[in-house]
Every structure is written in C-alpha cells, then in structure tokens.
Amino acid sequence: MTDCLISNTRIVGRAGVRDGDIAIDDGVVIAIGSTLENEFPSPEEHIDADGMVALPGVVDVHNHMHDVKLFPEGIDFTSQTASAVAGGVTTVVELPTQTPITTPQAFRDKRETCEKLSHIDFGLVAGNVDDSSIDIEAIMTEGTRDFKAFTAEPYLADDETIIELMSKVGTAGGKVRVHCETQGILDHARGEIESDEPEVYMDSRPLEAELDAINRVGWFAEYTDCPVHVVHVSSGSGAREGARFQSRMNTAVTLETCPHYLAFSKDDVAELGPFLKVNPSLKSATEVERLWRAVQDGTIDLIASEHFPTYREERERGWENIWEPYAGLPSIETMLEFLVSEGVHEGRLTWSRLHELVCARPAHEAGIYPRKGLIREGTDADIVLLREDDYEVSADDLTFNGGWTPYEGRKWSARVDTVIVGGKVAAQDHKVLSSPGDGEFIRREPMS
Numbered sequence: 406m407t408d409c410l411i412s413n414t415r416i417v418g419r420a421g422v423r424d425g426d427i428a429i430d431d432g433v434v435i436a437i438g439s440t441l442e443n444e445f446p447s448p449e450e451h452i453d454a455d456g457m458v459a460l461p462g463v464v465d466v467h468n469h470m471h472d473v474k475l476f477p478e479g480i481d482f483t484s485q486t487a488s489a490v491a492g493g494v495t496t497v498v499e500l501p502t503q504t505p506i507t508t509p510q511a512f513r514d515k516r517e518t519c520e521k522l523s524h525i526d527f528g529l530v531a532g533n534v535d536d537s538s539i540d541i542e543a544i545m546t547e548g549t550r551d552f553k554a555f556t557a558e559p560y561l562a563d564d565e566t567i568i569e570l571m572s573k574v575g576t577a578g579g580k581v582r583v584h585c586e587t588q589g590i591l592d593h594a595r596g597e598i599e600s601d602e603p604e605v606y607m608d609s610r611p612l613e614a615e616l617d618a619i620n621r622v623g624w625f626a627e628y629t630d631c632p633v634h635v636v637h638v639s640s641g642s643g644a645r646e647g648a649r650f651q652s653r654m655n656t657a658v659t660l661e662t663c664p665h666y667l668a669f670s671k672d673d674v675a676e677l678g679p680f681l682k683v684n685p686s687l688k689s690a691t692e693v694e695r696l697w698r699a700v701q702d703g704t705i706d707l708i709a710s711e712h713f714p715t716y717r718e719e720r721e722r723g724w725e726n727i728w729e730p731y732a733g734l735p736s737i738e739t740m741l742e743f744l745v746s747e748g749v750h751e752g753r754l755t756w757s758r759l760h761e762l763v764c765a766r767p768a769h770e771a772g773i774y775p776r777k778g779l780i781r782e783g784t785d786a787d788i789v790l791l792r793e794d795d796y797e798v799s800a801d802d803l804t805f806n807g808g809w810t811p812y813e814g815r816k817w818s819a820r821v822d823t824v825i826v827g828g829k830v831a832a833q834d835h836k837v838l839s840s841p842g843d844g845e846f847i848r849r850e851p852m853s
C-alpha cells in the first residue's frame with residue numbers, strides 16, 4: 406500500500422507549473438501523473454489538494470537556531486525547526502553564532518545535540534573562523550563543506566586570515582561563506598553618531614561597507630581559486646558588485662539575499678524601530694528596487710532566511726537605546742509566504758524563479774540536490790501545499806515562540822497549508838505535528 410497520495414495539485418518545477426498527482430512511499434516520491442488515484446487506489450493517507458500549489462519543501466541555507474551560549478531558554482533547535490517546518494521549510498543548513506564550530510569535536514557535539522532536537526533534516530556550517538590554522542580537512546570529514554568567516558565584528562577575521570582560509574578550503578573542495586561589511590567603514594560611521602535612536606542604526610552601517618567588502622572578497626576568491634558564497638547581500642548595488650566576479654572565468658561567486666532586504670527599506674525604521682535592527686542594515690528604497698531586479702534577472706542566486714530568533718522584550722529595549730538589542734530578525738516561518746504574496750502574486754517572480762531561489766538552487770548549493778529541492782520520482786517526499794487566501798500577518802498565528810514578527814499587519818495572499826516531510830504530514834496551517842528527533846543530519850561531501 407502506498408503511504409500517501411496528493412491529488413489535484415499544481416506542481417511547481419523548473420519549467421513552470423503543471424497539474425498532477427503525487428504518490429509517495431517510504432518517504433520518497435514514487436510517481437507523478439494525472440490519474441494516480443486509479444493506479445494507487447487505497448493510500449494510507451489521501452490529501453485532496455483541491456488545486457493548491459505544491460512546491461518542494463524550502464531548503465534554507467542560512468539561519469541561526471541553536472547556541473546555548475547566546476540564545477535564552479526556549480530558543481533552541483527544537484522550537485526553531487518547528488517554526489521552520491510550520492512555514493514550509495523542510496531542510497535547514499544552520500550556521501554558528503557565538504559558540505565557534507572550529508574543531509571536529511565541536512562539530513560532532515553540535516550535530517549530536519541537534520539530531521535529538523530537530524523536526525527536519527539539517528546540515529551544519531563550520532565557523533566562525535578567525536584563525537586559519539584550524540584543521541579544515543578533519544572538520545570536513547565530519548560532514549560539512551562550508552566555512553563561515555566575517556570581514557566585520559563581532560567575529561572579525563583579518564584579510565590574511567580569510568585569504569589563508571580560502572586557500573585551504575578551496576584545495577579541500579569546500580566553500581567559504583563571508584559576511585561582507587568592511588570594519589573600518591563601520592567604525593568610522595559609528596564614530597560620527599551620538600544618538601541612541603533607532604533611525605541612526607542604518608547610518609552606522611553604510612552601503613559602501615558592503616560594496617567594498619564584496620569587492621575585496623571577490624578578489625580573494627579569484628586569487629585563491631576558492632569558491633565563495635556572499636551571505637545576505639543587502640542592496641542591489643551589492644548584487645551588482647558581486648556579479649562582476651560571477652562573470653570571471655576562474656571564480657565561483659554565489660550571491661544570497663534575504664526576505665527582509667526585499668520587504669523593508671530604511672524608511673520603515675521610523676515605524677518599526679528596533680524590530681528592523683539587522684546586519685547588514687536595511688538600505689534605501691532605490692536599493693530595494695534594484696535588489697528585486699537582481700533577484701529577477703538571476704544575479705542573486707538564492708534567497709535564505711537568515712533567521713535569528715529573539716524574544717519581543719529583548720527587542721523593545723531598542724526603542725530606548727538601539728545599540729543594546731541583538732541584530733537579526735525571525736524570518737524562517739514567513740519567508741515563503743512573503744515571497745509568494747509579495748513576489749509571485751505581485752508579478753515580481755514567476756513560480757519557476759521562486760522554485761529556483763528557495764528550493765533547487767539552495768539544495769544545489771548545499772550539495773543535496775536533487776534529493777532535496779525538487780519534486781520528481783526518487784526525491785525525498787518533502788512537499789509544501791500553499792493555499793491562496795487573503796489574510797493579515799500576525800505573530801499570534803505563527804509557531805515562532807519569540808512573540809513578534811517584523812511583518813505584523815502586512816496583507817498577504819498565500820498561506821502555508823500543509824507541509825509534508827518524508828511523506829508524512831509534519832505541519833498543518835502553522836500547527837506542527839512532527840516531533841523533535843524526526844529530522845536527520847545530512848552529511849555534505851566536498852565538491853569534486
């Protein structure tokens with residue numbers, strides 16, 4: 406007997422949308438067709454999708470979810486992967502924050518902890534590297550191929566360290582992910598500011614800091630022959646800067662942006678204040694429009710959430726003093742609904758471009774494509790059904806336990822209805838049905 410049959414759905418793939426049914430057995434898609442109800446007459450679970458769109462489960466390659474040193478009680482890999490799956494994200498690649506993952510033992514410890522806590526399949530990134538003498542190959546043997554480094558505080562690595570790291574990682578078949586903002590520009594800009602008001606935060610992290618660092622890191626990649634992934638590009642100009650290296654022969658530069666850089670400009674800070682504190686900072690409305698174009702034309706390779714969970718009370722402190730709360734936004738649960746509502750439904754993205762940005766390309770980037778990021782025979786049965794409904798966003802309707810969302814009150818038109826993970830219903834209308842420990846660690850092998 407087949408485990409699950411989804412009938413009457415519109416399946417999104419690389420070439421567009423087509424009507425069909427999906428049959429699942431043993432956690433894997435076994436058939437796609439138009440009359441599967443005849444072929445598989447008595448599945449254990451039958452979901453009549455009633456014309457809802459089916460996307461591969463979103464693969465989010467940039468998020469911060471587990472760090473006992475940093476996050477307060479209640480914010481951990483269980484609560485945050487629950488928020489992920491509620492929003493249609495069925496695979497995550499998590500990045501270190503305050504606790505460094507720069508030894509094989511630290512990597513193994515985190516993997517073992519997260520295996521017990523995770524609702525969904527996950528991979529891990531090593532970092533934050535500020536010393537290039539770490540044992541790259543031994544860490545990669547644990548099942549990662551990505552190393553994170555920063556050109557800015559609080560995990561600043563100097564240029565020579567980043568170059569040395571790239572040189573070693575490139576040789577070993579890995580990739581370096583870089584936070585690109587030049588510390589010297591940030592220091593100077595901060596020194597010019599006396600106020601503690603939320604609005605000034607944007608001025609403390611100028612656009613030029615991002616442009617200079619992307620340019621520098623692009624040349625480092627060229628020089629060391631190491632593929633580099635620029636995380637969270639916050640501006641259209643930043644995307645253009647990175648694109649100069651995408652077109653060169655020797656270098657593989659991939660560019661990532663995040664939903665908040667498309668959803669908000671610095672003009673929104675007057676109203677939302679500390680609830681928009683994020684690094685890199687939000688940029689001008691013109692840069693936001695340029696960034697949408699870079700997302701549309703393929704300059705931006707993929708979109709990741711850069712989910713960073715905090716409680717509402719922690720944020721509120723920022724109205725008094727913007728320098729106090731942590732920077733970063735909870736965004737994993739709302740990413741897909743935002744991109745469909747304000748991207749696809751507003752005519753800014755096609756379904757196939759969305760599929761590329763949050764499913765296929767990130768899975769490829771993580772080294773797990775086509776097992777993840779695609780619906781076809783043989784792939785993991787991780788599938789999101791989207792209901793095209795009008796509603797107003799409210800943190801009360803989310804699984805995220807921080808009590809807030811920067812998108813509060815926005816009017817959206819797509820809602821995650823049913824999320825299937827490994828062939829089983831894992832979430833329904835943002836209510837999570839899966840359990841901690843259901844997810845598995847995914848080893849990611851070096852690039853050949």
Ligand SMILES: [Zn+2]
Nearest residue numbers: 467469500711
């Ligand atoms: Zn990050």
